[in-house]
Amino acid sequence: MTAQATGPVAPVVLPSPSSEPTTLTRASAIIAGRVIRQFVRNRMMLIVTVAFPLLQLFMLLAAFGVLVRDTQDVDYVRRLAPLIVLTTAFSSILTTAIALWSDIRSGVFDRLRAMPLDMRAYVFGRIGGDFVRIMGVAVLVTLVAHTVGFRFSRGPLAVLGFFGIVALFGMMCSALAVAVALVAQHPGIIVRYVQMPTLVLTLMSSGYVPLEAFPHWIRPAVSVNPVSLAADALAGLSHRGALTAPVLGTAAWTLGVTAVCTAVATRRFAMLVKRG
Template identity: 55%
Template sequence: MTATSTAPAPAPAPGLWAQSALIGGRTLKHFVRSPMMLLSTFGFPLLQLFMLLATFKIIVHDTLGESYVVRLAPLVILITSFSAIGSSAIAFWVDIRSGVFNRLRVMPVHALSMLLGRMLGDLVRILGIAVLVALIAQLPGFRFRQGVAAAAGFFVLVALFGLMCTSLAVVAALSAPYPPVIMRWVQMPTLALTMLSTGYMPREAFPSAIRPVIAANPVSTAVEALVGLSRGGPLLVPVLATVAWTVGVSALCAWVTARRFRGFVAG
């Protein structure tokens, strides 16, 4: 009598979040292996921080009586989140229209894992830059003076802002007919939101006629919330406004993405 051997059962496929983490790791590996991307992503925010400090810190301190780095460091962190929209959208645009996405569709891989993985990798990158800028900004005087919980809240808000930016990047990638259009869609709105915010100057420094617009700007609410969590100051209103902006825009982007992504999955 011969014993019959049974083939081992195949290992279960990783779940959606495990697959997303793997693709997010792929996104980060591509980023780390690109010297030019590393230089522009980490070098530009630090260059901007110290150039603006050298140019405006005396003027701001003399006219408004506060250290410029208190609001400039949070602004630079938010600008890097904005700058990730264009590069992330272009990379995702290429991925979903190339053989990479087609190969994944015929494998036991959840279609959403590519989308979530891209967002996860970019969010980790945004938070990494935020930590680096916050650490380097200690040199000219930036400090977390409100305790550990407030410092943790600082980076939670940065993560929410980053989630909003990665959500916008996905919508841009799914909607743009070709990559150059993405930069035209992204550059002017983000530049206007940044310039017309309380990151460069407090609201009182703007003409009174446009102060309501400045105060409602999502970059302004985020800057004020981050200033409150680091140096101290009003918290409830700017934090709630920032959460409302980021969650609201992210939810709208999720709805648009769900409608558009089905077409790519269906092929």
């Protein structure tokens, strides 16, 4: 499934300059609000990041729930639900990158550049709005999964840790989306270099099936897959399982990917700001 920006681009309404320039925090909050409104009004974004993952949850539970329970004596929703929560963050890379690319090419970015505004507010607002969206969708999907048997059984601190891992994973996804949008020359490149890798990483993860179900030769790659590590961390925090290695692995992937993407995006963003 590909996501394309639909409908008119939502305007950015910033306060008129007065005796004091618009503060970075206030401008970032305004742009973050625009990002959230844009998401709520865009049916394609809602389908890709909310409806499609929930459809996956119900279809896979219906198809494999009884089989997994009978063969492995495991409630499949405990393994599947964490992966679906991550899928909502992973799928946001494509929609966010295309929305950001459209902003840059539609004139919104040039309009902001002409204002007495710290342009860092655009980046902070975009990332902040995406973070709120990712966490909101994660909470919604978790609540829906609760209706089909998903439960937290390790206490309130584990619940906070669960959503902390989602936040780390979402931070990595947001950094990837910004970097891809700033580098790509047209939306087709975004779709080509985002959709297939994210699909492969999701399918080749231990979120759908345990690591032991994969052939021996591919297990090393599956075990270090960022989706596998994050899914295992969420499964461990919600029910049972290893925690140290998955949590540290997720943190390492987040820091590494975010650092690389930040370096790329900073350089590209500086070029755009200076462009005449």
